[in-house]
Amino acid sequence: MNCLNKLVLCFFCLIFPVALNAQVHPNIMLSKANVPAVRKGVQNYPLLKTSYNKVKSEADKALKTIINVPQPKDGGGGATHEQHKKNYLAILNCGLAYQISGDQKYADYISKLLLTYAAEYEKWPLHPKRKEGHEGGKIFWQSLNDFVWQVYVIQGYDLVYDAISPSDRKTIETHLFLPMMKFFTVDCKPTFDKIHNHGTWNIAAVGMTGYVLNKPEYVQMAIKGSAKDGKTGYLAQIDQLFSPDGYYTEGPYYQRYALLPFVIFAKAIQNHQPELKIFQYRNQLLSKAISTCLQLTYTDGAFFPINDAIKDKTYESAELVYGVDLAYADIKAQPELLDVAQKQREVIVSDAGLKVATDIAQGKAKPFVYTPQLITDGPSGNEGGLGILRYGNNDDQQCLLFKAASQGMGHGHFDRLNILYYDNGVEVFPDYGAARFINIEAKKGGDYLPENKTWAKQTIAHNTLVVDQSSNFKANADAAQQQHPDILYFNADPNLQVISAKETNAYPGVEMLRTTALLKVKELEKSLLLDVFQVHSAKDHQYDLPFWYKGHLVDASFKLNGKTDNLKALGTKYGYEHLWLNSEERAASNGGYVTILNNKRFYTTHFTADSSLMVKVLSLGANDPDLNLLESKAFMLTAPKVKDQTFVSITEAHGQVNSVNETTTGASSTVSDLKLIYSDQNQVKLSFKVKGKIYSYQINYQNKEKFIQLN
Structure with missing residues (x-):
């Protein structure tokens, strides 16, 4: 870690023992102060309107279904696995629908769903089909999916916090969120302190929950690791997993995946403790990481599939929608990012999404340029x-x-x-x-x-x-x-x-x-x-x-x-x-x-x-x-x-x-x-013809000034 990062870490260490700022809800992706502007933007800006209509449609579908919180038993893609995924997305979508529409029915749905989880969660053992060689979850077959679940759910809870009765909030927090925090930080401690994308998701879930529940100790642990010494935790993850160019060491596919918890937690830190200037850390590294991630695609938007990559992923994925919007609105307003947002055809229904949709409507976009x-x-x-x-x-x-x-x-x-x-x-x-x-x-x-x-x-x-x-x-x-x-x-x-x-x-x-x-x-x-x-x-x-x-x-x-x-x-x-x-x-x-x-x-x-x-x-x-x-x-x-x-x-x-x-x-x-x-360890000489014309090239491994020459 370089001297500047050490100074920044010391600053974080001094700040965090102090109580967090007074609680205001919502205050993660969508802040209370900006709700009126986002409501207005939904009416005025096409991209934000389209994005919200999609969210509201999904929320309305959820309201038409029966609350279903099944005992976890299936692996990835199985019925219970997919149902719990549907539930966390429904919670986030209904939370956004509540804030924009003001309709209490969306908050009531979230309250009922989370109360059902609160009644069941503490009864569940480790998942019966936990992956061999991986840390098991309680809701899903691997703990990673549990962390992802909470990253989405805590955002939805924050969005409807004031619309849920204090007694129901106490039940949800006492019997769901706090036991979950114990599971994440104690039972899953090796992952919490691991420099790896699983650790990043765990940290983001714990830190965001700490902010929403006003539990500073969880925020401290998320930022500085379980020992609160800075050797692990969020800043250590940024320092060790990214190069100065913003390259994530596991490759483009996992860079896309890991960026979401990095940027969402950064946004939570920015909103709750702006004095920490998290988006400036390591010379705006998160902004570089998003730009680099975009450059690690071919012109069809598909990520270069090196390492363990699923080849269908493009920068239209949700992780890059979050990343592009936050990079533009909260770090640096690069007009090229607006071009990407247009190709993504959606924005987050949030403070950042409002900024992106507004500037696109005002014609500020410039073409995104791929560069060698x-x-x-x-x-x-x-x-x-x-x-x-x-x-x-x-x-x-x-x-x-x-x-x-x-x-x-x-x-x-x-x-x-x-x-x-x-x-x-x-x-x-x-x-x-x-x-x-x-x-x-x-x-x-x-x-x-x-x-x-x-x-x-x-x-x-x-x-x-x-x-x-x-x-x-x-x-x-x-x-x-x-x-x-x-x-x-x-x-x-x-x-x-x-x-x-x-x-x-x-x-x-x-x-x-x-x-x-x-x-x-x-x-x-x-x-x-x-x-x-x-x-x-x-x-x-x-x-x-x-x-x-x-x-x-x-x-x-x-x-x-x-x-x-x-x-x-x-x-x-x-x-x-x-x-x-x-x-x-x-x-x-x-x-x-x-x-x-x-x-x-x-x-x-x-x-x-x-x-x-x-x-x-x-x-x-x-x-x-x-x-x-x-x-x-x-x-x-x-x-x-x-x-x-x-x-x-x-x-x-x-x-x-x-x-x-x-x-x-x-x-x-x-x-x-x-x-x-000619070829040896110092030099290679080759030639070929193109339509009869001879081209001769020479590679000089010992001469960086004249490394390759056309003779």
């Missing part, structure tokens, strides 16, 4: 990072994500120096993400599938080098967490965007260097994707470099002799047991190419190396008795027994297929004669 950038990882920004290269406008943008970040804790994958490539609105070289059908009870109760460990986390599941058919760190997450890659170079010049990194710990005695670039040449409309992957060792190894692709393999420089029967798995462990070997051919001495058709566009990858290569065509699905694995295909370059190896590839996007008119143009690549001229 290096996003560092680690509390001090020195534990590797993510390189993002982008070329073209949002309608048809090439984007390359280069992952040279740290392990990312338990949700991290063994994918050092992995790349993802997008173009034309789709994945070209994708990442598998997580092996999980979230909240689909029939698929292992909605939990991570066994194949998440045996396949999705393993190195071979990614577009990066595998040594001797084993995963980075032999798939040992604790060992991987201790090490990180090093960023060697980054350049965002529009015509020559480059990211380079080195990894020396993933395999004993093996050094890996990868340099990836988007090269703009005048003969072509689209940039070329250049990829140079070097590996050095004193011993012989087998090196496999897979390229997982979307689309159809339509051409290759070598004859494909696909196996028509008797498919066999490629290996026995580290993910190889899940791979069917469809074809295996020796490439020509000067390399070759593979052409893929994806979303009516062709992608030709030319490749060469400094030793002979085998090209293996693979598909996913072996040893999958429950048919859990999703369809995936790859071509893989293999050097069977070498010490040093350099893989060079250039991928060209070209041509178009018009299925309606049955026409095809530009089906052949214009790149040719890819050559690796």
Whole structure:
């Protein structure tokens, strides 16, 4: 922790022993002073009106249903699990409907529902289907879901606090909220003090409840940890989980998820103790985190699916609606965020939502711009990072994500120096993400599938080098967490965007260097994707470099002799047991190419190396008795027994297929004669032709001023 953060923490320590400010309700997302303005804004500003109508519609649906607080018994996606989720959303929606409409029926519904919980909660044991290896909850199968439940419920309770009788409030607080606080801080103490997104949700639930119930001790614990010494708690979470660039160490998918408790609790602190200036902490880090999270999406809004990610998530998710609104209204009014809010098509019915909807109506929005950038990882920004290269406008943008970040804790994958490539609105070289059908009870109760460990986390599941058919760190997450890659170079010049990194710990005695670039040449409309992957060792190894692709393999420089029967798995462990070997051919001495058709566009990858290569065509699905694995295909370059190896590839996007008119143009690549001229640990020289013109590039690892040059 740097000196400034220590000073801020000392300031928090001095402030918190003092009693909290006089209680006013509501005072979390929607403050009492702003209720009249929000009521008026609902009538005047279209986005706020639409958002409130959605909330009110859901609240009205809840009022038409019978109060249902079932004994918890189901895993994720099961009936009781889903009912308790419906209940916490109903409480928040009815609370907002009460504040805007003033209709007592919404407050009465919340009161009855919470009194029912108060009558049952203390009787419930730990959940009978608690997840193996996870801390069990009482309402849900894991404690995390209980924390989430309370984050939503305490907001709804705050919204109707004054509309519930004092005697009913006492019952709700004595028999529901206070026992829940004991469960969260005592029974779940390891999670409360854990630097992890589960800990963040716990802290936010406890701290927000402390504010609403006027229990300063819970606020103190939330801010400074259970020992109140600042070694854990909210500030420690911000310090240790985010880099100075606002990157959350578990990756974009979990950054989205973790941002919600971070920003909601920050808003609660701001409203109850504005003198603490929480939104200024670490140079407005929460604002950076939201901006960074948005940049960690492709132009369709989908998050880059590295680590344990569900690939359907976009910045339209509720967490980013909260994040964007609060970042704009409470931290820094960046007009680009209004563009995102418009695409989200909703705002929070709150103080922040009012500000966003007002400024959108007044025409203050500016287009959100995706930019090439290096996003560092680690509390001090020195534990590797993510390189993002982008070329073209949002309608048809090439984007390359280069992952040279740290392990990312338990949700991290063994994918050092992995790349993802997008173009034309789709994945070209994708990442598998997580092996999980979230909240689909029939698929292992909605939990991570066994194949998440045996396949999705393993190195071979990614577009990066595998040594001797084993995963980075032999798939040992604790060992991987201790090490990180090093960023060697980054350049965002529009015509020559480059990211380079080195990894020396993933395999004993093996050094890996990868340099990836988007090269703009005048003969072509689209940039070329250049990829140079070097590996050095004193011993012989087998090196496999897979390229997982979307689309159809339509051409290759070598004859494909696909196996028509008797498919066999490629290996026995580290993910190889899940791979069917469809074809295996020796490439020509000067390399070759593979052409893929994806979303009516062709992608030709030319490749060469400094030793002979085998090209293996693979598909996913072996040893999958429950048919859990999703369809995936790859071509893989293999050097069977070498010490040093350099893989060079250039991928060209070209041509178009018009299925309606049955026409095809530009089906052949214009790149040719890819050559690796020279390669060692200090320098790589290569050349290729585009429409007959020779382009020669030189990578100089020892010269950062002239790292990559066009000769």
